[in-house]
Amino acid sequence: MTWEVVIGLEIHAQLATKSKIFSGAATAYGAEPNTQACTVDLGMPGVLPVINSEAVRMAAKFGLAIGAEVAQRSVFARKNYFYPDLPKGYQISQFELPVVKQGQVQVEVDGEEKTIGITRAHLEEDAGKSSHGDFQGLTGIDLNRAGTPLLEIVSEPDMRSPKEAIAYMKKIHSLVRYLEICDGNMQEGSFRCDANISLRPKGQQELGTRTELKNLNSFRFVERALNLEIERQIDVLESDNKVVQETRLYDSDKNETRSMRSKEEANDYRYFHDPDLLPLIIEPEFLEQVTTTLPELPDAKTQRFVNQYNLSSYDASSLTSSRELADYFEQVVEKSGSEAKLCANWVIGDLSAFLNKNNLDITESKVESGKLAGMLQRISDNTISGKIAKKVFSAMWDSGDDADVIIDKKGLKQVTDSGAIEKIIDEVINNNPKQLEEYRGGKEKVFGFFVGQVMKASKGKANPKQVNELLKQKLI
Amino acid sequence: MSLPKEEVEKIANLAKIALTESEISMYTKQLSDILDFVEQMNTVDTTDIIPMAHPLDATARLREDVVSESDQRDHFQNIAPQIENGLYLVPQVIE
Numbered sequence: 214m215t216w217e218v219v220i221g222l223e224i225h226a227q228l229a230t231k232s233k234i235f236s237g238a239a240t241a242y243g244a245e246p247n248t249q250a251c252t253v254d255l256g257m258p259g260v261l262p263v264i265n266s267e268a269v270r271m272a273a274k275f276g277l278a279i280g281a282e283v284a285q286r287s288v289f290a291r292k293n294y295f296y297p298d299l300p301k302g303y304q305i306s307q308f309e310l311p312v313v314k315q316g317q318v319q320v321e322v323d324g325e326e327k328t329i330g331i332t333r334a335h336l337e338e339d340a341g342k343s344s345h346g347d348f349q350g351l352t353g354i355d356l357n358r359a360g361t362p363l364l365e366i367v368s369e370p371d372m373r374s375p376k377e378a379i380a381y382m383k384k385i386h387s388l389v390r391y392l393e394i395c396d397g398n399m400q401e402g403s404f405r406c407d408a409n410i411s412l413r414p415k416g417q418q419e420l421g422t423r424t425e426l427k428n429l430n431s432f433r434f435v436e437r438a439l440n441l442e443i444e445r446q447i448d449v450l451e452s453d454n455k456v457v458q459e460t461r462l463y464d465s466d467k468n469e470t471r472s473m474r475s476k477e478e479a480n481d482y483r484y485f486h487d488p489d490l491l492p493l494i495i496e497p498e499f500l501e502q503v504t505t506t507l508p509e510l511p512d513a514k515t516q517r518f519v520n521q522y523n524l525s526s527y528d529a530s531s532l533t534s535s536r537e538l539a540d541y542f543e544q545v546v547e548k549s550g551s552e553a554k555l556c557a558n559w560v561i562g563d564l565s566a567f568l569n570k571n572n573l574d575i576t577e578s579k580v581e582s583g584k585l586a587g588m589l590q591r592i593s594d595n596t597i598s599g600k601i602a603k604k605v606f607s608a609m610w611d612s613g614d615d616a617d618v619i620i621d622k623k624g625l626k627q628v629t630d631s632g633a634i635e636k637i638i639d640e641v642i643n644n645n646p647k648q649l650e651e652y653r654g655g656k657e658k659v660f661g662f663f664v665g666q667v668m669k670a671s672k673g674k675a676n677p678k679q680v681n682e683l684l685k686q687k688l689i
Numbered sequence: 690m691s692l693p694k695e696e697v698e699k700i701a702n703l704a705k706i707a708l709t710e711s712e713i714s715m716y717t718k719q720l721s722d723i724l725d726f727v728e729q730m731n732t733v734d735t736t737d738i739i740p741m742a743h744p745l746d747a748t749a750r751l752r753e754d755v756v757s758e759s760d761q762r763d764h765f766q767n768i769a770p771q772i773e774n775g776l777y778l779v780p781q782v783i784e
Contacts, residue, residue: 230754231754231755231756232754232755232756232757232758236758237752237755237756237757237758238756238758239756239758245762245775246774246775246776247762247765247766247775247776247777248760248762248775249758249760250762250765251758251761252765255765263750263751263752264749264750264751264752265751265752265754266751266752266753266754267753267754268754269751286742288742288743293703293704295705296782297777297779297782310742343782344776345781345782345783348773348778350780350781351771351778351779351780351781352778352779352780352781352782352783353773353774353776353777353778354776354777354778354779355775355776356777481703483703486742486743488743490743490749491742491743491745491747491748491749491750492742492743492748492749493748493749494748494749
């Protein structure tokens with residue numbers, strides 16, 4: 214039997230406000246436990262929630278960015294459940310009337326464009342954090358996070374593989390950061406994801422029974438957990454059993470998913486309109502104002518990079534994966550005056566590799582855009598070859614010096630004097646009579662050997678193009 | 690419409706309310722009466738009516754995104770049954 218995978222994601226993006234969604238307590242990450250939890254967050258009797266206008270503005274901004282209708286009137290609801298990380302006994306969320314209605318985003322998987330529908334996005338408050346195991350028979354509760362504004366972004370079940378799910382998640386991740394409504398920090402839990410996944414026989418219309426995977430706090434974990442769950446569901450289905458609708462927790466240490474609780478029972482949230490909050494009205498003037506604050510979005514930027522800089526769509530979308538990276542690239546192009554393709558190769562290639570290796574963000578790069586631009590100018594004017602440039606770049610990264618200083622200090626200037634190059638070539642030919650004979654006997658592959666020897670003898674400084682040309686003449 | 694007794698027990702359980710046998714039968718009757726009343730309202734044609742979200746005909750006032758609360762942890766934790774390292778302690782919620 215061929216199975217078709219159906220995936221939908223619920224993404225929780227913490228909105229980057231200073232204060233909480235319904236109270237004036239701070240939202241900063243990493244504070245001492247419970248020092249940012251006020252009477253509203255603690256659910257004390259007699260307190261009332263008041264909506265943070267910035268959270269509303271951010272939600273509206275997201276709605277506009279995904280081409281959705283931003284509801285002129287939306288309503289907050291109580292989602293009732295008992296858990297000590299939520300002292301009120303309910304979470305204030307939105308249910309029937311969310312702030313952002315249907316929208317969509319485009320993702321690219323294996324070179325193919327696909328539209329993923331977004332059902333809705335709604336505002337809600339985050340819960341606190343519980344820590345188990347540190348106290349004998351007790352659970353510790355930190356309510357600093359309780360009341361932090363969240364935008365829950367619910368997708369349609371439009372994804373057909375873990376790869377598509379990751380592409381969609383990355384798209385939303387990049388979008389919220391472009392919009393500056395969420396810092397996207399997955400380690401700190403600012404951007405989290407639950408995945409709904411089911412299988413059905415290929416060709417069948419009706420959806421199979423789904424499970425919900427929780428605790429997916431990195432792109433890699435989402436992909437791993439989904440792949441595990443697909444295998445598990447196939448095993449269940451092919452041994453003629455039924456998939457049970459349930460919530461499963463992904464355990465990254467054991468790399469397994471396990472059942473958390475039966476969903477039917479837990480899902481009885483008895484939503485009702487929160488009588489403490491009046492309907493939220495978003496006036497057209499407010500929306501117009503938000504529209505003027507929209508930045509150039511990833512898709513538009515990618516398209517512009519293709520047109521303006523003549524880059525492949527692959528390069529362009531790598532560069533626009535974050536707003537900061539795209540800005541860095543454009544600065545390099547502007548400051549160096551070099552060919553955009555050369556700049557793109559360095560930003561996507563060596564620079565990104567160094568950043569990854571050191572676990573740094575582009576904003577923390579040891580080589581700032583002006584310095585990289587300076588080095589690229591030296592490639593463009595033939596002072597150094599691309600190969601030597603790698604050495605220069607590495608030295609720039611370590612020392613923070615300008616390319617020119619390093620080229621000078623290390624004597625890395627490219628040899629373009631054909632007399633000097635010829636001299637090296639003659640030596641190499643003299644030292645390798647056997648290879649010369651082979652080459653002249655028709656073994657053309659040996660040409661590469663000679664190029665290598667000459668470059669080595671010149672310590673990589675000979676201009677490779679000249680070496681090629683001169684070698685060809687001499688070897689005949 | 691008569692609500693099954695089990696349903697009342699389930700609702701009580703979800704709301705974490707302990708009911709005695711006599712209370713269960715009392716609430717079964719009262720809740721059934723409410724459902725009967727809802728049934729009666731269901732016969733009214735509400736096609737063009739926007740559901741009411743709040744009894745007050747007013748809309749939400751928004752506040753500015755400003756941190757206005759200071760740290761009053763010690764004050765709040767004074768009345769907490771059990772605390773440690775700044776955390777509120779509660780009976781363990783997972784096995």
